[in-house]
């Protein structure tokens with residue numbers, strides 16, 4: 565059976581996606597009721613001290629998860645690294661794909677209570693991942709095997725520093741997916757600027773999922 569359709573995994577995904585959606589609805593309502601404070605913008609918050617990052621899923625949706633799952637299978641990617649695990653919804657898709665390719669997932673999450681919940685979600689789904697707790701710039705540092713698939717979904721202002729950190733380990737032909745990339749042409753993103761500056765090293769496309777998108781880059 566395809567891992568993604570496994571009953572245990574489906575049950576965990578259904579529950580966690582529903583909780584994430586519910587939280588998102590309430591978050592917006594609370595924000596609007598309080599006069600839309602600018603502080604609601606996650607790009608302007610410090611993930612280390614903000615309650616927003618400590619308590620909110622901020623997760624990908626099923627379409628993004630299935631997209632990455634399919635890409636990992638298509639590539640047969642084995643060494644998979646994730647920046648920004650949260651409660652582990654994206655990690656479930658990555659780990660399910662890794663279980664099919666014979667690969668493994670290294671995740672990263674700053675908040676220990678989030679990493680704990682991500683781990684229990686994985687266990688409940690019969691999957692596994694090594695989730696490094698702390699600042700990814702430290703926990704993902706150092707030597708390691710060549711990476712086949714990198715998912716960037718932590719603090720947006722750290723996408724480029726994390727790419728820099730892991731670039732020496734990116735295998736030619738590896739894939740780098742980043743979430744929360746604007747699809748509107750006039751909205752820029754610091755990662756897209758960096759990838760544009762490195763056109764000799766990466767070929768990048770934007771994949772649209774409604775109003776938000778993912779960048780999809782291949783290391784040349």
Ligand SMILES: C[S@@+](CC[C@H](N)C(=O)[O-])C[C@H]1O[C@@H](n2cnc3c(N)ncnc32)[C@H](O)[C@@H]1O
Nearest residue numbers: 622623624648650653654673674699700718719
């Ligand atoms: C957008 S959420 C990740 C959502 C997750 N990928 C999913 O789809 O379920 C971003 C997460 O990255 C974490 N984060 C941000 N910067 C980080 C860093 N430097 N090191 C580790 N975790 C970080 C935040 O605490 C937050 O939980």
